Structures are given as structure tokens and as C-alpha cells.
Amino acid sequence: MPSKIFRKIFPGWNGGTYIDRASVNVPPLLLDLYPGASAAYSTRKLDQNYTGYALQVRRVSDNATLDIGFVNNEFDSIAFQTFISGTTGRVSIWYDQSGNGRNLTNGTALEQPKLTIVNNKYALAFESSNGTRLISGVTNAIATNGIYSTFGVGLIFNTTGNKILFHQDQGSVRIGQWFKVTGASNNSVVFSNNDTTNANDISFNSSPYSMNMLSLIRKTSSAELWVNGFTNGSTPASGTPSYSAGNMGGIYVGRRTLGEAYDGLSPELILYPADMTTDRLAIETNIRNYYGF
Numbered sequence: 001m002p003s004k005i006f007r008k009i010f011p012g013w014n015g016g017t018y019i020d021r022a023s024v025n026v027p028p029l030l031l032d033l034y035p036g037a038s039a040a041y042s043t044r045k046l047d048q049n050y051t052g053y054a055l056q057v058r059r060v061s062d063n064a065t066l067d068i069g070f071v072n073n074e075f076d077s078i079a080f081q082t083f084i085s086g087t088t089g090r091v092s093i094w095y096d097q098s099g100n101g102r103n104l105t106n107g108t109a110l111e112q113p114k115l116t117i118v119n120n121k122y123a124l125a126f127e128s129s130n131g132t133r134l135i136s137g138v139t140n141a142i143a144t145n146g147i148y149s150t151f152g153v154g155l156i157f158n159t160t161g162n163k164i165l166f167h168q169d170q171g172s173v174r175i176g177q178w179f180k181v182t183g184a185s186n187n188s189v190v191f192s193n194n195d196t197t198n199a200n201d202i203s204f205n206s207s208p209y210s211m212n213m214l215s216l217i218r219k220t221s222s223a224e225l226w227v228n229g230f231t232n233g234s235t236p237a238s239g240t241p242s243y244s245a246g247n248m249g250g251i252y253v254g255r256r257t258l259g260e261a262y263d264g265l266s267p268e269l270i271l272y273p274a275d276m277t278t279d280r281l282a283i284e285t286n287i288r289n290y291y292g293f
């Protein structure tokens with residue numbers, strides 16, 4: 001594994017100082033170092049053995065689509081720019097790099113997120129005005145006995161009302177709402193247990209228009225959220241975690257309902273069906289180094 005990743009594990013981050021922004025997107029890649037993801041979406045390549053694409057892009061001018069992959073483990077920007085040729089590109093499929101086939105899709109043109117650039121990296125832009133979102137079907141569980149970890153990047157444009165970047169259902173029961181913004185730049189995650197009213201909120205403040213590293217870990221008896229490396233501690237999760245391998249609903253990115261539509265960007269979301277506490281800091285370091293914040 002690249003020594004540069006592990007020389008940088010944080011003498012200063014938790015103290016408010018971030019040190020190095022060198023690229024770490026060279027083999028071994030993030031999922032090579034930390035395998036076992038149940039779903040993994042990114043505009044960079046995450047696994048050196050992955051042979052698929054990053055995104056399917058729809059050209060707005062004529063609705064033609066093109067699957068676009070990677071060059072040197074980076075999103076193939078030349079293929080993208082050549083394809084859209086001065087018009088706009090919207091994402092119709094965000095491919096799952098975990099090997100589990102949980103691709104995020106949307107066939108409704110106006111609901112497809114745009115592809116844009118932040119910190120010189122490509123990201124998906126979600127707009128509440130159009131209710132943009134991507135969805136996976138019911139493809140078995142993303143958790144193990146209710147235990148899971150998620151990692152990703154979010155940038156908020158609009159903090160008015162409820163905005164939810166990530167949502168996971170089990171039947172009619174929410175098991176997670178990740179990067180939920182409830183006004184006043186309030187970032188929170190909701191974990192539900194046996195019913196939709198039994199939820200734990202973990203809240204943090206974060207400024208709009210800033211990139212944020214969000215990590216959450218759901219255990220059998222507690223839930224914890226980290227925003228840019230800081231946590232307010234573990235919150236007890238009372239009751240039995242919502243979990244049934246045969247009754248898992250889809251993954252929603254951007255919104256579930258129109259009233260929860262997200263305004264902002266996300267270039268990467270990774271889900272693990274396990275407690276990744278031991279590797280959390282190293283995974284966060286890799287992601288933050290790559291996206292340069």
C-alpha cells in the first residue's frame with residue numbers, strides 16, 4: 001500500500017489542521033485497501049480490478065447516452081467533453097464499483113443530476129427544483145444484521161427545509177437518512193429501528209458551499225456520525241435494528257420524496273455491511289486527500 005497514505009494519518013486533523021492534499025488515486029485503490037463494500041459509487045476508480053464504467057451520461061441536446069469509464073484511474077474527462085460537445089451532460093446511471101450490481105439509475109430526464117466540477121474533480125449536482133435523484137432497486141441487503149458504515153462527500157447549496165442526500169428503506173421503515181439537512185446548515189443522520197417514529201438524530205453544523213467528509217457507523221446498540229473528522233459521540237440505538245435481508249428497499253440518492261430533494265454536490269458514496277470503526281480514519285484520509293479539502 002502507498003506509504004504516503006499512512007504517513008499522513010492525522011497529527012493535526014482533529015485539531016483543525018489538514019496537512020497534505022497529494023493525490024492517492026494510484027494502485028492500490030481505496031477498495032483494494034478496504035474491500036468488502038456492499039455498494040460503491042464514485043467519479044474516480046475505486047478498485048483496480050473493476051472493469052466497468054463510472055457513469056452513463058445523457059447528452060441533453062439529443063438525448064444520446066454514453067457509458068464513460070476511466071483513464072489512469074480517473075474519470076475520462078476527454079471522452080465526456082467530446083461527447084457533450086458544448087451542451088449539458090446529465091447522469092442516467094451511476095455504476096456500482098463494488099461488484100454487487102447495485103447501480104443507481106433514473107430514466108426520467110429532468111430528474112437526472114448534472115455532471116459538474118468541484119476542486120478540479122467531477123461530481124454529481126442534485127437540484128431540488130427538478131427533484132433530481134438516482135435510485136437502486138431492491139437487490140438484497142446493504143447491511144449485516146442492521147450493522148453498516150457509509151462514507152462520502154457532500155456539498156450543500158441550500159439548507160432550507162429537509163434535504164436528504166442518502167436514504168435507505170426496509171419496506172415502509174427508514175433505516176437511514178444520511179446527510180439530512182434541516183435548515184440552518186444542520187447536518188444529521190436518522191436511524192430507525194422497529195418503526196418509523198423510533199429514530200435517533202445526530203446533528204452537526206456545517207457551512208453551505210463547503211465540501212464535507214461524512215462518515216456514519218450503525219452498530220447494534222449505537223450510531224455515530226463524523227463530519228470532517230469530528231464527532232459528538234455515539235448515540236444509543238434502542239430496540240432491535242431494522243433489518244431483513246429479504247425485505248430491503250432501494251437506495252435513494254438525491255431524495256426519496258420531492259419534499260426532501262437535495263441541493264448540492266456529491267462525487268463519492270461508499271457503503272459497507274460492517275462496522276468499519278478500525279479503518280474509518282484511513283478511509284476518510286484517502287477520500288479527503290483525493291478531493292482536496
